[in-house]
Amino acid sequence: MVRGKTVIKPIEDKTSQQVTFSKRRSGLFKKARELAVLCDAQVGVLVFSSAGRLYDYSSTSTRSIVERYQDTKEGSQLMSASTESKFWQAEAANLRQQLHNLQESHMQLLGQNLSGLEAKELKILENHLEMSLHNIRKKKDSVIINQIQELNKRENIMLQEYKELEHHFDINHQENMNLQKKVHVQQGVDGGDKSSGTEYNIAGPDEDLTSVRLELGQPQHVAKEQLEEPTLRRL
Structure with a gap:
């Protein structure tokens, strides 16, 4: 534990x-x-x-x-200024040499300043470059795989959203069709009630207005007889 x-x-x-x-x-x-x-x-x-x-x-x-x-403590505190100056000068020279070595190594990695290298040194440099190239390709493949996985996730999300939108569209379309059917049925009922009968006023010259009701759907000769019958009776 x-x-x-x-x-x-x-x-x-x-x-x-x-x-x-x-x-x-x-x-x-x-x-x-x-x-x-x-x-x-x-x-x-x-x-x-x-x-x-x-x-x-x-x-x-x-x-x-x-x-x-x-x-020891007193000795370190009594260090002369010249000794300290020499110490920092040596440190600065060491840092300059390290910087020069790094710059030279960088140029060699770029394929420059190779004239003074022997075959063994060139082989070591080649191995370093191959190792660096291998690591770069490995990193690149990892980045590409991660990007592909992210794109696949986005594709799945968008596909799911599309299916949901399509489902909502089908529901709305079905509701619209049902609403149109109800409107047509209601219009047919209202039209049948309004076309059941209509009254017209027909008046001849110097005669009183006579109310006549015409029923739709009757033959034309029946309507004509109904119109002529009041005129014959008055004669």
Whole structure:
């Protein structure tokens, strides 16, 4: 089972604080002793408790380690300006040489400045170029595959949207056809009611208006007899 990460924060309880201090101090001294034995190093550890009590460990002598530390510290601080200047000049020269080597290597990778190279060096350069070309092609294939997969996903989404639109269109078309049928049926019913009969007023010269109702669908001679019958009766 993996142990959880211990949160480092001050311990408020004095008893727990003292127990932890004792355990960690012993562990620190143990690690210092192992480092001194394994690596043949001079190790010194100084620890003051919260109460001001001193605990120390040294692989040789605490005093000698402290004196050596002071001498080294003072020596580094007393470095002359000329020595520091020479150090930075050497660093600058080293960086210029590295830059020159990188530029030359770059030109060789472009196929230039190859006159001073031997067959072995040219073979190494060829292997580097082949490896670079292989990595470039591998990366290109990966990019193309990812693009194709993305396009396929978009195609599937668009196809699904098209099917949904087509389904909605069929529903709307069917509803439109049903609505047109209802309109035609309603128009036929209304036309039949309106064409059942129509009244006309027919009046001869010097005669009163006579109301005559003509029924649609009757023969023409019947309508003619109905029109002539009032005139004959008056004669």
